[in-house]
Amino acid sequence: MRKLDLNMDYSYRVSTRMQRQGRPKIGVEEFMSVAERFGFSEGTLKRIHAAVGKEDLGGGPFLANYYCGLKESKVQAFERAAREILGVKYAIGVNSGTAALHSAFVAAGVGPGTEVLCPAIGFFATSAAVVVSKGVPVFCDVDQSLHMDPTKIESLITERTVAIAPTHVMGGVCNMGAIMKIARKHGLKVVEDCAQSCGGKYKGRFLGTFGDLSCFSISAYKIVGGGEGGLVLTDHKRLWERANQLAECGGLWRPERFAPPRYEGELFCGTNYRMSELEAAIDAVQLRKMPATVRRFNTVKTRILQRLGTYREITPQKLNDPDGEVGYNLRFYPETFELGARLVKALRESGIRCGPRGKNAPPDWHLYSYMFPVLLKTRATSDDCSFHCPRYHERGGAVHYARGDCPVADDLFDRLINVPLNQWLTASDCRAVAEAMNRVFARFCREDSAARPWR
Ligand SMILES: Cc1ncc(COP(=O)(O)O)c(C=O)c1O
Incomplete structure (x- = not known):
């Protein structure tokens, strides 16, 4: 075989032979x-x-979101929609909620020797992203709202704590007023995980606008989502730049891509979490539909809750802001597992879809005590930095995890009964659902006007 002549200009010779248009x-x-x-x-x-x-x-x-020759790429249109609808200064479309969390934690300064307070109920991706950022998650128990209990936060704060990561779970809303107050008092960053409650509000303000950074999953099963996607929001330029640097280390986000760092900490080795144009094309449209979707869910939930009686053996989920709920679920805690099983059977017989987890339920990565990769302090390589980081030990870190650390979460997560709601129910459908539920409750429980109201 003839050897290539490295001095020969092959590209010229090849291009002059091209006959057809490809x-x-x-x-x-x-x-x-x-x-x-x-x-x-x-x-x-x-x-x-x-x-x-x-x-x-x-x-x-050209389906990449850069150099595409368009005045505004689909990803940019999605980011613009996020800024306009949710009311923030900066938005970054990324390719998953986990990517959003990783970018946000690194932007917030999570790294070796640091700790982040994560809720006992949420999703594994939040604490996993802390570990990938080389920090250590510390779980905070929930209250009867299933959200982070603000009264339990302060006792978990150490000199290693850099951030609190409240997760708004299952359409619900954290007590953001109390959480922000504690975070500001201790100089901690707040990274909100809004993946399960996109469009929810706390005291009239969209979730995702309270924290220093906030993260959304835009995956298929979320309120907004086509397939796999994520979103980071912030009002702070520096945080936006650092999150961008982690999510798109090619520097395409920079005003001058190859310029030297403009300040310490601007440039570092990140990765590529860029969102695809196809995903963004769908998400940009869906995000504009979100407020109407959330309104429908909220109306349905409110209509049903208003008609439910109160019963001694049933405790409704505490709602931190009933008007801000996304409302795709209705939840309550029966006094015992046995009562729960009877209620579920009867509700299903009445045509109401619902489910308990029950006493012997399988593992579920929405509860801290099943998040085995965290609980077992696993590592990808033997010298991995997070739980096993010398810096962490030097700073007195010695996290320990076990079921029982967060007893309220352990109890409520298995005992709660979940009734999924459909946003398209009419007023008379809602009345029928509430009446059927009341009939079942009245069969097994005692009506009690002093019991906790549904909203
Ligand atoms: C609360 C929460 N955070 C993060 C994620 C991760 O999002 P993604 O699957 O898009 O990476 C999820 C996904 O279900 C979630 O529920």
Whole structure:
């Protein structure tokens, strides 16, 4: 075989031989494979094929969110929608909620030798992102709202604590007033995890606008979401820059991409959590629908709750802000597991979808005591820094995890009964649901006007 002559200009010789125009990298077939995913009818697919096939795709569309030649990429449109709707100065679209959390924690200064207070009920991704940022999660128990109990926070704060990460769970809302007050008193950053309550409000203000940074998952199962996506919000330019640097270390976010650092801590080795244009195209539209979706859920939940009686053996979930709930779930705690099982059976027989976890339920990564990679202080490599970091030990860190650390969460998580709600229920549907629930409750429990009200 002839050896390449390194002094020869091959590119010139090859390009002069090109006869035909190539096909675009992303062509009609690729577009059709996306359209087919959405279950359009045969006729519609044919029309889409005809429309796309007619287009001169030239070099082809470009689905990256940079250098795409558009005045505003879909990712930028999504970020603009987030800023406008949620009322913040800065937004970064990323490719998952976990990516958002990792970026936010690093931006907030989580690193070797630091601790972050995480809720006992939330999702594993929050504490995992603390560990990936080389910090150590410390779990804080919840109260009857299933959210972080503000009265338990202060006793967990040490000189290593740098942030509190309240998670708004299952459409609910944390007591942000109390949490922010404690954080400010101790000079701690707050990273809100809004993944499960996008569009929720606390005292009339959108969740995600209280913390120094906030994170959303925009995955398929969330209020807003197409497939896999995430969002970071902040009002602080420096935090936005640092989160960007972690999420997009190629520096495409910088006014001058290759300029030296403008200040200490601006540049560091990050990764690539960029959101894709296809995801952003869907999310930008969905985000604009979010307020109406949340309103519908909230109306349904309010209509049902207003009609429910109060019963001695049933405690409704405490709502930190009943008007700010996203309302895709209704929850209560029966006095015992046995009563819970009877209520669930009877509710289901009445046509009401509901579920308990029960006493012997399988592991679930929404409760701290099942988050085994954290509880077992696992590490990816033997010298991994987080739980096992010399810096952490030098600073007196010796976290210990076990079921029982957060007894309220352990008890409520298994005992609670969850009734998923449908945003499209009409007023008369809501009345029927409430009446059916009252009938079941009255069969097994004693009505008691002094019991905790539903809202
Ligand atoms: C509270 C919470 N935080 C973070 C995440 C992680 O989001 P993602 O799956 O987009 O990485 C989830 C996902 O379910 C979640 O519920």
